[in-house]
Amino acid sequence: MSIRHGLLALLSGGPRYGYQLRVEFEASTGATWPLNIGQVYTTLSRLERDGLVTPAGEDDQGRALYAITEAGRAALERWFATPVAQSDRPRDELAIKIAMAVAGADVDVGAVIHTQRMATMRALQALTRAKRAADGVAQRLVLDGLIFKAEAEQRWLDHCEAVSKASKEKNA
């Protein structure tokens, strides 16, 4: 994704100026995706080059406004209609670490898993804390997405522990 589509989605609600786009983008993503203002203007100028947004004058304080074009709305619609592909994680460090720990002769797999579990739980607590403080449904749902992912990792770690323990006992 694309910051492009995020900005288009915000502009579909009416013309906005650059700083406003940055603030609204961060608010609706629960501050999980910080943007700098330079990225916003670079993206806007590319969108303008591609005919997806157009300058729309200034507001009463002289700030340059941008508006979405028909082509921009069509691009946004296509984006919403397209599912996101499961990204491959060929170099997921955690998976490799656990695999190597299990394969290694004298590694305490339980300890490796436990260390990770503690770290993931800490991350999960921080996310939950942010969710409690979040205002706005969009922000909360973005944080929920991260919470579900962290939870999936916890469950996978429990699974790794149970399976590696069982196979060790079988081989003993």
Next chain:
Amino acid sequence: MTVVRLREVTREHGRVRALGGVSLEVPAGELVAVMGPSGSGKSTLLNLAGGLDRPTSGSVEIEGRDLAGVRDLAALRRRSVGYVFQDLNLIPSLTAAENVMLPRELDGVRSRQARTEAVAALAEVGAEEVAGRFPEELSGGQRQRVAIARALAGERRLLLADEPTGALDTATGDEILRLLRSRCDDAGAAVLLVTHEPRYAAWADRVVYLRDGLIAEAGGVHLESAR
């Protein structure tokens, strides 16, 4: 102030050791989650902490009283400890308000006062509008709220929750955790929560992992409180 304190508590069932020397304190205002695989001793720990069971060795104190010296455990439980279980144990033939009143009436509180307390407890958990309904007329989330109100009525300081989100969808489960959390933050209750779901454990100040009846790194996951 420490609401519940376990010192080197063990529990053996015949030759099976369910809990092997666990120490744990829960101060007022703190939510502690207990996690661990099936058979790790989670429910045993909760039952001991609430005086539903007595330890083989070690001591359990609730609000400074060693349970070994308490004759009428049932009375102490009714006054000081609230329980919330997965299978809610609401009585089907009683309304929500009557379910909340029941333990207080058993404790000798007059009916009128018990009702006033029940209505207040239901209001605290956002379930006042269902006071007159029977359990089967309530959604899963509403039933769990009523069960929590029952656990809270009469200003009990220790709340023990065993998989309270078990049958609920995640959005409703989050609401229940928000509620338990606010009991700690606003009312200074101590909550001990047993769960196997990391997403709910993450609402706790502290997460304790049980492994074969022992705490594997207590307080290993401790976030500094914002309070």
